[in-house]
Amino acid sequence: MNQQNPTSPRATDDDRVAVDDHVRVFDTTLRDGEQAPGFSMNRSQKIRLAHALEELGVDVIEAGFPQASPDDFAAVAQIAGELRRSTVCGLSRCLPGDIETTARALEKAKSARIHLFLSTSPLHREHKLGMSKQQVIDTAVDAVRRARALCDDVEFSAEDALRTEHDFLAEIFSAVLDAGAVTLNAPDTVGYTTPTEVAELFAWLRANVRGAERAVFSAHCHDDLGLAVANSLAAIGAGARQVECTINGIGERAGNAALEEIVMALRVRAPHYAVDTRIDARRLYPTSRLLSRLTGQALPRNKAVVGENAFAHESGIHQHGMLKHRGTYEIMRAEDVGVPPSRLVLGKHSGRHALRQRLEELGYTPDEDRLGVIFDAFKQLADRKREIHDGDLEALALGRDPDQPGPWRIEQLHAASHLRGGASASLKLRHDDGREVSEAAIGDGPVDAVVRAVERATGEALPLTDFRILSASEGGDAQGQAVLVVDREQRQWCGHGWSTDIVEAAALAALDVANAIARDHARQTRKTPAAKVVNA
Ligand SMILES: CC(=O)SCCNC(=O)CCNC(=O)[C@H](O)C(C)(C)COP(=O)(O)OP(=O)(O)OC[C@H]1O[C@@H](n2cnc3c(N)ncnc32)[C@H](O)[C@@H]1OP(=O)(O)O
Numbered sequence: 001m002n003q004q005n006p007t008s009p010r011a012t013d014d015d016r017v018a019v020d021d022h023v024r025v026f027d028t029t030l031r032d033g034e035q036a037p038g039f040s041m042n043r044s045q046k047i048r049l050a051h052a053l054e055e056l057g058v059d060v061i062e063a064g065f066p067q068a069s070p071d072d073f074a075a076v077a078q079i080a081g082e083l084r085r086s087t088v089c090g091l092s093r094c095l096p097g098d099i100e101t102t103a104r105a106l107e108k109a110k111s112a113r114i115h116l117f118l119s120t121s122p123l124h125r126e127h128k129l130g131m132s133k134q135q136v137i138d139t140a141v142d143a144v145r146r147a148r149a150l151c152d153d154v155e156f157s158a159e160d161a162l163r164t165e166h167d168f169l170a171e172i173f174s175a176v177l178d179a180g181a182v183t184l185n186a187p188d189t190v191g192y193t194t195p196t197e198v199a200e201l202f203a204w205l206r207a208n209v210r211g212a213e214r215a216v217f218s219a220h221c222h223d224d225l226g227l228a229v230a231n232s233l234a235a236i237g238a239g240a241r242q243v244e245c246t247i248n249g250i251g252e253r254a255g256n257a258a259l260e261e262i263v264m265a266l267r268v269r270a271p272h273y274a275v276d277t278r279i280d281a282r283r284l285y286p287t288s289r290l291l292s293r294l295t296g297q298a299l300p301r302n303k304a305v306v307g308e309n310a311f312a313h314e315s316g317i318h319q320h321g322m323l324k325h326r327g328t329y330e331i332m333r334a335e336d337v338g339v340p341p342s343r344l345v346l347g348k349h350s351g352r353h354a355l356r357q358r359l360e361e362l363g364y365t366p367d368e369d370r371l372g373v374i375f376d377a378f379k380q381l382a383d384r385k386r387e388i389h390d391g392d393l394e395a396l397a398l399g400r401d402p403d404q405p406g407p408w409r410i411e412q413l414h415a416a417s418h419l420r421g422g423a424s425a426s427l428k429l430r431h432d433d434g435r436e437v438s439e440a441a442i443g444d445g446p447v448d449a450v451v452r453a454v455e456r457a458t459g460e461a462l463p464l465t466d467f468r469i470l471s472a473s474e475g476g477d478a479q480g481q482a483v484l485v486v487d488r489e490q491r492q493w494c495g496h497g498w499s500t501d502i503v504e505a506a507a508l509a510a511l512d513v514a515n516a517i518a519r520d521h522a523r524q525t526r527k528t529p530a531a532k533v534v535n536a
Pocket residue numbers: 032035065067068069092093094095117118119128129159189252
């Protein structure tokens with residue numbers, strides 16, 4: 001591959017242009033994020049996310065690429081008309097038609113930006129655009145002038161900047177700055193650069209672009225080598241004062257730099273970076289969850305800052321430390337990024353300290369001998385199940401069979417799929433208090449029907465936000481694990497069911513949630529204190 005190896009002259013400290021300590025957050029979830037396969041959103045979803053981004057405190061929202069389609073135009077126009085605090089930006093090629101369309105889409109914005117881009121690297125100039133260096137400069141300058149005639153705030157991006165010759169990059173940035181651009185973006189379009197290289201480039205540009213003191217330099221890093229956040233931070237360290245990023249790091253190919261990671265790196269390591277954004281970090285988790293829900297794309301559990309495991313601890317040694325002082329194993333507080341308080345997950349790696357703490361929170365105070373018996377049973381159970389839930393613990397504490405924590409148990413189940421779509425299910429449940437209930441329901445498929453039947457029989461609404469079947473063992477008679485997530489009363493309930501029959505696994509998972517809700521209501525009547533991790 002024809003990789004450029006541009007020289008990397010270094011700027012001396014004396015050459016540097018003074019910069020302020022505000023890093024502008026330019027969010028491109030609705031443009032670069034949305035253009036990646038699997039992440040497209042309809043207009044009303046985009047509007048919803050745009051409002052959430054404004055609430056989050058994003059400085060600039062790239063709302064779309066108005067020339068791309070009538071719907072993209074309409075979404076950008078509606079976002080421009082509705083937002084009042086964030087600048088609304090539209091992406092545009094360096095073509096008169098694109099620029100006019102983008103300006104029209106932004107007409108109603110309180111604060112608007114046209115974002116022009118044109119490739120500058122030799123590979124793109126030669127093979128993609130078929131343009132000489134001079135043609136690239138002339139096209140960019142002409143476009144910036146046209147855009148400035150329609151909008152005061154114009155950003156220019158040199159696409160594939162990180163594989164562009166440094167002196168050509170400085171030349172084109174100087175020219176577009178003269179023509180009226182305000183923000184100069186040097187994107188690592190293909191995620192090729194490294195932190196050292198990107199820092200050298202930004203320092204060099206600040207020293208060598210004519211009029212650099214008037215410009216805001218911007219970084220836009222892709223994650224092809226998993227370096228997007230590190231590269232963005234390195235650019236900020238070298239004077240970039242705008243960072244382009246996306247919620248959950250979604251974006252073209254491996255994605256863009258994750259907004260929540262950059263924001264929290266700058267905040268957690270504040271003395272190191274000495275700059276900050278205006279993001280309300282407590283909105284990070286809700287915004288991340290909203291995006292996942294809108295796109296239907298779940299996050300990996302171990303995703304930094306906003307993943308399910310980011311503030312969860314299962315291993316005994318960590319839990320012991322957390323119970324003494326949470327700074328032992330956490331560098332930021334869950335509540336500061338809007339995540340519900342840290343939780344100790346009980347599983348096969350947990351120890352007695354965490355077990356005792358959770359039992360006490362549930363209202364059980366076993367003596368040392370009894371705790372030892374419960375702990376042995378807990379370890380055996382944990383070897384079979386991935387996570388131990390409160391219902392399991394209560395059953396162990398009460399000496400009941402933890403696989404059937406109740407109060408509802410399935411006595412009979414029947415489900416059938418119908419030939420031209422649809423399915424029905426009927427079941428009989430028995431309650432610990434002796435009641436027996438039989439119910440039937442229809443649904444889009446057998447899983448839907450069985451969940452509806454559990455709802456009717458238990459009287460608990462189960463609005464599903466996620467349903468998955470995982471293979472829990474191997475071979476032809478593999479056990480399936482159904483995982484079912486319900487959002488209710490501003491809480492998330494997660495149920496599990498195991499069976500070789502996936503419909504039965506789904507019924508058990510639905511019953512697991514209905515039982516957990518029923519037990520929670522019973523517990524609240526007993527006024528048991530809520531779980532918490534000891535202070536920092
Ligand atoms: C790095 C990035 O993320 S850039 C943004 C990428 N995002 C997208 O492409 C999503 C939206 N895109 C689209 O909907 C379509 O590509 C459209 C509507 C913009 C254009 O569609 P078409 O006119 O059919 O062109 P197509 O996409 O096939 O090819 C791109 C054309 O734009 C030209 N082009 C590419 N970048 C630029 C630019 N920055 N300035 C001017 N022209 C450009 C190409 O040379 C090519 O021109 P040609 O048609 O004269 O050969």
